[in-house]
Amino acid sequence: MTDKPTPILPPGQSEERPLFVIIVIMSFLASVTMIVSTMGLRQSSAWQEDLRSSATVQITAADPVEKDAQITKALDILKTTPGILSAEKLTDAQNRELLTPWIGSLDLPDDITVPALIRIKTDKSRLNPEALATGFAKAGISAEFDDHSRRAKNLAGTWRRLQFALGFMLLLMIGATVAISGFATHSVLNARQNIISVLGQVGATDKFVGNLFVKRFLSLGFKASMTGMVLALLAAALFTIWQNAATDADGLKISLQLSDILRLIGLSVVLGTVCAFTAGYSARKSVRTHRPAL
Amino acid sequence: MEQESTYNPVIRLDKVSMRYGREAEIFSDVNLALEKKSFTFLTGASGAGKSSLLKLIYMALSPTRGLVSLFGKDVTAMDRSDRQTLKRRIGVVSQDFALIPHLTVFENVTLPLRAAGLPVQKFTEDAKELLQWVGLGEKLDILPPTLSGGEVQRVAIARAVINKPDILIADEPTGNVDPAMGQKLLRLFTEMNRNGTTVIIATHDTSLVSGIDADMLRIRDKRLEKGSAL
Ligand SMILES: Nc1ncnc2c1ncn2[C@@H]1O[C@H](COP(=O)(O)OP(=O)(O)OP(=O)(O)O)[C@@H](O)[C@H]1O
Numbered sequence: 001m002t003d004k005p006t007p008i009l010p011p012g013q014s015e016e017r018p019l020f021v022i023i024v025i026m027s028f029l030a031s032v033t034m035i036v037s038t039m040g041l042r043q044s045s046a047w048q049e050d051l052r053s054s055a056t057v058q059i060t061a062a063d064p065v066e067k068d069a070q071i072t073k074a075l076d077i078l079k080t081t082p083g084i085l086s087a088e089k090l091t092d093a094q095n096r097e098l099l100t101p102w103i104g105s106l107d108l109p110d111d112i113t114v115p116a117l118i119r120i121k122t123d124k125s126r127l128n129p130e131a132l133a134t135g136f137a138k139a140g141i142s143a144e145f146d147d148h149s150r151r152a153k154n155l156a157g158t159w160r161r162l163q164f165a166l167g168f169m170l171l172l173m174i175g176a177t178v179a180i181s182g183f184a185t186h187s188v189l190n191a192r193q194n195i196i197s198v199l200g201q202v203g204a205t206d207k208f209v210g211n212l213f214v215k216r217f218l219s220l221g222f223k224a225s226m227t228g229m230v231l232a233l234l235a236a237a238l239f240t241i242w243q244n245a246a247t248d249a250d251g252l253k254i255s256l257q258l259s260d261i262l263r264l265i266g267l268s269v270v271l272g273t274v275c276a277f278t279a280g281y282s283a284r285k286s287v288r289t290h291r292p293a294l
Numbered sequence: 295m296e297q298e299s300t301y302n303p304v305i306r307l308d309k310v311s312m313r314y315g316r317e318a319e320i321f322s323d324v325n326l327a328l329e330k331k332s333f334t335f336l337t338g339a340s341g342a343g344k345s346s347l348l349k350l351i352y353m354a355l356s357p358t359r360g361l362v363s364l365f366g367k368d369v370t371a372m373d374r375s376d377r378q379t380l381k382r383r384i385g386v387v388s389q390d391f392a393l394i395p396h397l398t399v400f401e402n403v404t405l406p407l408r409a410a411g412l413p414v415q416k417f418t419e420d421a422k423e424l425l426q427w428v429g430l431g432e433k434l435d436i437l438p439p440t441l442s443g444g445e446v447q448r449v450a451i452a453r454a455v456i457n458k459p460d461i462l463i464a465d466e467p468t469g470n471v472d473p474a475m476g477q478k479l480l481r482l483f484t485e486m487n488r489n490g491t492t493v494i495i496a497t498h499d500t501s502l503v504s505g506i507d508a509d510m511l512r513i514r515d516k517r518l519e520k521g522s523a524l
């Protein structure tokens with residue numbers, strides 16, 4: 001006798017293949033979304049950290065001689081201020097470099113006043129910006145102190161909104177998986193009316209029929225969503241190689257940690273499970289309407 | 295058939311009328327009461343409604359009007375899931391046999407066990423013995439599409455009795471087998487009947503009917519009448 005019983009619902013290419021392909025795609029998109037979201041979040045916190053631990057003092061005096069004097073005084077004050085780890089005057093060249101993104105690399109005429117900037121590294125916990133401002137004022141320095149907190153806050157806000165949008169996209173993909181699984185279930189039910197009615201005749205319950213669909217679509221759902229996830233990881237690896245080879249790349253790197261991989265696996269499991277249980281649920285629901293009234 | 299039943303019949307129809315869709319009624323106000331352990335043959339011309347009547351009893355159809363009760367319970371008023379589990383007490387050989395083509399003979403026969411969530415392995419010997427008895431001992435792993443008409447019929451019969459049902463309903467169960475096999479299958483039914491199963495068989499087969507002592511019912515002019523042999 002055969003040891004393993006034949007599945008009551010035979011696997012059928014016509015419903016299974018499209019379902020498989022679509023879940024692979026959904027899982028791929030969902031995984032990419034998750035990778036982008038994770039990397040972006042991590043990059044954004046690194047940037048925020050950078051921004052928070054640095055600050056800029058801009059000396060606003062217009063007269064060049066006065067300006068140089070004030071810079072020297074400001075540097076002296078900064079050296080003795082608690083919470084300032086280092087302070088360094090930017091050279092004109094560096095200054096210009098900073099401006100390049102905004103005004104291009106054209107050579108500025110020398111007589112254009114470029115604001116003098118002092119870049120400082122700070123230890124936020126010990127720095128008291130008000131005390132620093134008073135110190136500057138007392139010394140007659142006209143300076144603007146920018147601790148970058150507004151930019152850090154904006155960056156964080158932007159990322160929060162982006163995360164929300166990416167989360168919403170994940171939900172859409174799960175929704176699409178629900179829809180396609182329900183659709184595939186209906187086409188299996190239609191194609192297998194004869195089997196469903198025999199099952200009814202021999203006393204199978206709706207739950208039994210539903211479980212047949214769960215069984216049938218569970219491994220398919222998992223296989224498809226894992227495939228999509230692996231493809232997404234490959235895509236991430238390709239992107240990294242491409243980014244590393246590029247000359248016009250900034251620091252954005254995809255580096256996944258174990259916890260990221262686990263979350264991706266979790267996502268695939270969710271998609272596989274959603275596929276199987278949608279199938280079970282819609283099968284149970286539609287046998288009620290498909291079968292005769294009794 | 296109009297007698298008022300003081301006993302509790304296993305199968306009971308009360309003023310049942312049935313029609314398909316908007317077509318004319320096939321029966322009007324049919325009453326029927328079959329006792330436990332009764333053995334009944336149902337006859338009638340082709341198209342008279344034998345299969346339809348049996349389907350009402352095994353709950354594949356619902357009546358347009360009237361009551362169908364099994365084991366003293368009105369099945370039309372029953373919960374869907376209760377009705378589904380009640381079907382496990384009814385063995386059915388339908389006129390089209392309704393085997394599942396991709397399951398082997400053995401798997402088709404044991405399907406009611408699987409549907410009831412019973413461990414099939416426990417009943418493997420019973421199933422083999424039964425298949426042996428209907429002459430299919432060598433065909434356990436064969437798929438239905440390669441069986442002969444008579445073999446398909448016997449698989450359907452084996453599936454109907456594997457659960458030792460309280461009610462056995464068979465629609466032309468011997469249409470495709472030779473008289474000797476027909477008699478043998480009939481012995482299976484009478485044997486079950488002796489063990490307490492209520493049996494109702496729709497048939498045209500006069501040789502089947504003449505051999506045994508059974509109640510006769512006949513459908514004529516949308517009515518059910520007590521009949522004698524064809
Ligand atoms: N699904 C259906 N839809 C519409 N009409 C049907 C359906 N099934 C049967 N009928 C009609 O109902 C009538 C009774 O059919 P039924 O199958 O019950 O007859 P029967 O007595 O079993 O005939 P036979 O001896 O040929 O098997 C027939 O006129 C048939 O055409």
Ligand SMILES: [Mg+2]
Nearest residue numbers: 344345389465
């Ligand atoms: Mg018939």
